[in-house]
Amino acid sequence: MKEKEILAVLRLQKTKLIGDILVKKLIATVGSAEQVFAEKKHVLQKIHGIGSLAIEYLHDESTLRIAEKELNYINNNNIRYRYFLDEDYPLNLRHCIDAPILLFEDGNIQLSQQKIISIVGTRNMTNYGRDFCEKLIEDLSPYNPIIVSGFAYGVDICAHKSALKNNLQTIAVLAHGLEKVYPRSHKKYIHQLNKNGGFFTEFFHDDEPLREHFLKRNRIVAGLSEATIIIQSAEKGGSLVTADIANSYNREVLAVPGKTNDLMSKGCNQLIKNNRAHLLESSEDIVQLLNWGAPKEAKPIQKSLFVELTSVEQKIYDYLKENNQQLLDVIALETGIPTYQLASELLQMELKGVIKPLPGKLFELR
Structure with missing residues (x-):
């Protein structure tokens, strides 16, 4: 992408009242992100969904300075990105109307493998949830899926670590910029994830992990995959929001049931009860639902008895x-x-x- 065009894309990301859906509509109408800022007001006013105040914000010079700063960071640090009109943009995410126009990337993400599932859940995971998550990913490893999650405490980091343990690619979707680490205690996992997967984020490099960013992050977690799996969830929580988003994208949702008096299973039980998620008891439920068939080359699930230790x-x-x-x-x-x-x-x-x-x-x- 030419430098002027990426600068315009970055500027659109920071323009008030201009969200991803409207950005795509603007670019489709006038031909490019750069042309959006050059187009006459009366032309823009004819585009459904844009108001006069949003048009005024398009000409706010402060967004240009922010975009220039981010472009300098991208160029100086060789940051990779995926634009929604480019071929390397994630296929599943491309089909989501509100998908981000630009994804920043770190690591070694390979998306040629289209068996992609998201695994999310509570930060207060129990031993039951941890054991189920680890066993599920181990049993799915012969199918070589990509495991997506949000790099948070609990189920998220358990899914990432279990994927790495089984030599599966894993993608962490961040609610902040690439220069930030949240939670800080997970900094120790960055190197391993970058070797076998990596990180996606729509946020600029120095953007903080604000509360509203986590809600935006959830749509990417749901949109990247063909199915979203909820391991454990309380009656309210971010993973239930992710399940709702996945349902809105017409993606499959699966939930692990739990005891009726278990607070960390109430959310999953409600999803199943209200037909908003399939019952998930084993890896076979995923394989059948997604029609994965037999693995091309089954990996040995049993770990070697002779692990080389320092x-x-x-x-x-x-x-x-x-x-x-x-x-x-x-x-x-x-x-x-x-x-x-x-x-x-x-x-x-x-x-x-x-x-x-x-x-x-x-x-x-x-």
Whole structure:
């Protein structure tokens, strides 16, 4: 894309009262983003959905300065982006009327594989939810799907980590710019995600994780995939919003049932009860619903019994083998490994399928 055109696209993203749907209508009518700013007012006024105030905002010079700053960042940092009119724009998302006009990208995302599912749920995931999520992704791994989620606490990060553990590509959709990390404790996962997947965001590099950004982020999570899976959810929550959006896109929604008195299953149970989601009991439900058929080349699901460990990892392994479940701080104290280093080592062992994290900073061998 020519520099003047991408500058105009960036400027449109920051223009008040001009959302993604209207931007697409404007570009389709006048021919390009650059022409939107050059077009005469009386021509723009004939376009359905645009008001006189929105036209005035188009000529707000402050948006030009913001766009120029973002373009400098893109050029100076070799930031990749996908424009909604380009061939590399995600196919599933292209079919969503309110999809973002521009997606910024980090990592190594390969979208030639069209088996894409989104997995979302509560931040307060229980052991039941964690075990189901891990088992589900492990059982789906022979089909080599791309796992999409929102990089949040709970179900989101569990889905990302389980995908990495099973050598599946995973995409995290952010509610902020690429220069920000939220939650900050998930910074340690960025490198692994970038190696086997990566990040999408519609927000400028320094945009903060504001509340309204998470709601906008949810439509991308739902739009990227052919099905959205809700692992656990309270009676109200962001994952239920994502389910509603997926339904509005005529995408499949599946929910994991739970006990009637379980607060973290009330949302899923209601989705199923009100016919807004299919009942999800196992990976086979997804395979049949999406008509995936037999995997072309089944991956061995059983993990190798002989995992190569570094000397430090072996020390941690031997300690946990002798002491069963232990707190991170206790492991650090007993093994003499600094806490900051131990957290990184435990993450690598988790990705190798050697250890399992538990609530309260507890760890045990698998």
